[in-house]
Amino acid sequence: MQRFTGKTVIVTGSSSGIGQGTALRFAEEGANVVLNSRNRKDCEKVAQDLDEMHTLIVEGDVSEKGFSQDIVARTVERFGALDVLFSNAGIASSGPFAEEDDETIDDMLAINVKGMLYMCRDAFPELKKTGGSIICTSSVSGLGGDYGQALYTASKGAVTQLVRSLALEWGRDGVRVNAVDPSFTKTDMTEGMDANEELMQAFMDRLAIKRPAEPRDIAGAVTFLASEDAGYITGVNLPVDGGISASNGQPDFRLYK
Template sequence: MHRFANKTVIVTGSSSGIGEGIARRFADEGANVVLNSRSREDCEKVAADLDPECTLIVEGDVSERGFAKTIIAKTVERFGALDILCSNAGIAQSGAFSETEDDDIDQVLSVNVKGMLYMCRDAYPELKKTKGCIVATSSVSGTGGDYNQALYTVSKGAVTQMVRSLALEWGECGIRVNAVNPTFTRSDLTKGIEEKPQLMKAFNRRRALKRPAEPADIAGAVTFLASDDADYITGINMPVDGGISASNGQPDFRKYD
């Protein structure tokens, strides 16, 4: 299946984890893929398995002013157009908010919020030409609170709301804007969590599907939202969480009969 033949997609934060899974899925479906992270070497490891004629690496930090214009210009120079922006780059931060340092606040908001704002704003002229779309990576933490993750939930809440606002503002131009809201997803970055059996059991008690997400699970939802099959879908934040958000948090009454 080549739903994205002759389409070009930028996937920020695509050297590992969810971003890598998204990039690989688009490549498998025929897209020209622009890989991005702050490390060119890490992107090259992903690119080694992809068609070099359909792959471009643009290393850099999405939170830096001017970088969005650079990656978009290089994309259009190489492939002629931009059809899809996957604003995926992000960082996590946990801990008591009362102990949060100023540098922590600056870093998380710069990457998770400013990075998306810059990328979306500067992609707009090209996406308007192609009537393209944006799929952002938000989080279940962008729709509800988490213990000891106030800063992260604030940043993902901003992504969730930005998607809604841009969908309203840019719909008349033919640009669709959506997000996926994953939960814990297996990757090199989450190995520390998987090494805590009691924490993993607690996660599984909350998940209807009783297993962690894989990057491919998130990638499937992203490519659906970017495809023509979702041509009349905009402004949504799609939970890809194994059923966590289906619960209102009350206990399983069956276990107390």
């Protein structure tokens, strides 16, 4: 498939994991891809697999004021337009909320919330011109609570509601806004967790599809939402979670007969 030939896509947080996998998928489908992370060298490693003529690297932190305007301006200068924003950059943390320090709280809200706000706001004028779309990375943690992750859950809950509100506000302008909501995905961010057999078994007990997600699983959902195939879909927070959110949390009664 070449659904994005001639289209231009910004992927924030694209140096690894879901961002990297999705940037590669957009490129495979013909897009001009703008890579972003706080470390240019990490993006350069990703760019080695891409066509230089159709790739731009913009180093920077999405939470810094002015960066979102810069990446959009440089994108349009290089490729002439912007068709898709995949606002993916984010961080995670866990632990007792009463023990979270101010710096951790500030960092989480700056990157996961402010970064999304800035990117969406400053991409909108260009997306309005092209009838483009935004896909944000939220989480199943933005759809329901998690033990020991109050701060992360709060940040992703904000993204979930941002997507819904922007879809309502910008639909008349021809701009669609959606989110993907992954659960456990094998990335650098979750490295080491899969070595915890007890934790992995707990996930397997909840997953309808009995394996963790790979970045390609999320990339497939993102590119669908960005494509014309999803042209009448907006305001959706799409769980890409192997069925975890399909459960109401009760145990599998079949195991106790």
